[in-house]
Amino acid sequence: MILFVHGVPDTPFLWGPLVKALGLKPDQWMAPALPGFGCPVPPGFTRTKDAYADWLIAQMEAVGQPVNIVGHDWGALLTLRACSLRPDLVESWCVTNAVIDSKYSGHRMARMWATPLLGELVMTGMRDETKLQAALVESGMPPAMAAHEAPLVDKTMRQSILKLYRSARGLRISGDWEDDLADLPAKGQLYWGENDPFVGLSVAQRFAKRWDAPLHVEHGAGHWACAEHPGSFALVLKEFWATKRMM
Secondary structure, rough: EEEHHHHHHOOHHHHHHHHHHHOHHHEEOOOOOOOOOOOOOOOOOOHHHHHHHHHHHHHHHHHHHEEEEEOOOHHHHHHHHHHHHOHEEEEEEEEEEEOOOOOOOOOOOHHHHOOOHHHHHHHHHOOOOOHHHHHHHHHOHHHHHHHHHHHHHOHHHHHHHHHHHOOOOOOOOOOOHHHHHOOOOEEEEEEEEEOOOOOOOOHHHHHHHHEEEEEEEEEOOOOOOHHHHHHHHHHHHHHHHOOOOOO
């Protein structure tokens, strides 16, 4: 089973082009929506980074067999956290355009979202779907995806984003989230858009070197490389999944 985990401010719609490029059948994959991202928030769910990591582990457990997990953006961070906590649930992992790295201080928008009052002010500006859609495209999101996702950034998602980023101090993630990466399953892969304006290529290179993970750089792509170049990503994943697991 292949488990796809989207990021922020996205929904599982992100994975459509890749799933098509991989030629997957419905029973071969799943792409659950993060609580609050195009779907309701369960009662009592706190929307912190640890709550989302626990949620992802529950999704992995529900599959009933080790998964091949692919995460983008916040989905990548949660993937790394869940895989480091429960390597027994993992066949392989692949993350794209985000990693846990204490030397990374977060992008400008992340720091703004994490700041009380300023974050709420920024979210007020995200209520205009037309402007938000244009901003997403300018940031590198494929136009068709931006047209679909912008209307879904409702009050629930905006509040979820604020709570999530504040729990992570605007992506200044360190401590056990980083230390526990020593327990990551050996079979891992990084896929990166070289022109990512949010998380630079140097961050990926540093992670790949420290944790001995292969890195594929997608030239001419940005933060949403997985949706920009789904055919290329599909080829990388197929080759990666076909390799034997290293111990």
